[in-house]
Amino acid sequence: MAIYCMSDIHGDYERYKRMLSEIDLMDSDLLFIIGDVVDRGTGSMEILKDMMMRANVIPMIGNHEYMALNCLEFLTKEITEESIKEMDPGLVEGILQWQAVGGQATMDSFRALSREDKEDILEYLSEFTLVEEVEAGGKSFVLAHSGLLNFDENRDLGSYEPYEVLFERPDYGRRYFKDKYIVSGHVPTRNIEENPAPDRIYICSGNIDIDCGCGYGGTLGAIRLDDLREYYV
Ligand SMILES: [Mn+2]
Numbered sequence: 001m002a003i004y005c006m007s008d009i010h011g012d013y014e015r016y017k018r019m020l021s022e023i024d025l026m027d028s029d030l031l032f033i034i035g036d037v038v039d040r041g042t043g044s045m046e047i048l049k050d051m052m053m054r055a056n057v058i059p060m061i062g063n064h065e066y067m068a069l070n071c072l073e074f075l076t077k078e079i080t081e082e083s084i085k086e087m088d089p090g091l092v093e094g095i096l097q098w099q100a101v102g103g104q105a106t107m108d109s110f111r112a113l114s115r116e117d118k119e120d121i122l123e124y125l126s127e128f129t130l131v132e133e134v135e136a137g138g139k140s141f142v143l144a145h146s147g148l149l150n151f152d153e154n155r156d157l158g159s160y161e162p163y164e165v166l167f168e169r170p171d172y173g174r175r176y177f178k179d180k181y182i183v184s185g186h187v188p189t190r191n192i193e194e195n196p197a198p199d200r201i202y203i204c205s206g207n208i209d210i211d212c213g214c215g216y217g218g219t220l221g222a223i224r225l226d227d228l229r230e231y232y233v
Pocket residue numbers: 035036062063064145166185186187
């Protein structure tokens with residue numbers, strides 16, 4: 001049994017499937033997907049449907065799912081003059097902000113689903129977790145989409161709020177836990193100044209950034225926590 005992590009797939013269903021073959025995911029393995037499955041690419045719904053069929057895939061929320069969840073429920077309703085009048089300003093702003101970061105493709109593909117599929121997708125998205133902790137290869141790992149804001153080594157991992165683990169960027173040079181790695185995505189590794197290898201997994205001071213820029217023409221990366229082996233497609 002092995003434990004893998006992947007993140008920031010951003011609607012690239014084809015690369016997601018290729019990565020599953022590349023790591024040769026077995027039923028006895030676990031795969032944590034640390035947020036940002038949706039947006040930018042056109043395959044968000046296909047990826048979510050595939051993930052929800054797999055009991056060994058643990059879905060975690062990213063800022064893109066967070067934005068999607070706030071808007072998609074409205075899109076399950078029939079859009080009429082009435083329903084538009086009832087939209088609160090916060091929702092309108094949420095939809096505009098989501099569109100500005102690549103939400104349109106997700107909205108379009110969600111709208112094209114059957115009512116039943118829409119409900120399944122919404123229910124699935126609401127199950128995504130914020131922070132996970134796992135052991136592999138004798139080491140401990142804390143997983144969170146954008147690291148841990150307002151970090152305190154003694155803080156209960158269950159106490160972090162969405163705004164603290166979905167939107168900021170970690171300080172990759174800072175050693176947060178004495179004896180645990182933090183695995184995150186969110187920041188394409190090409191945007192880390194100190195990183196000599198853009199679009200490859202970046203490891204520094206116990207921080208592991210696995211966002212290899214799949215949503216920006218880069219690569220999709222995955223890491224096996226047991227031995228820190230890296231995979232790319
Ligand atoms: Mn993100």
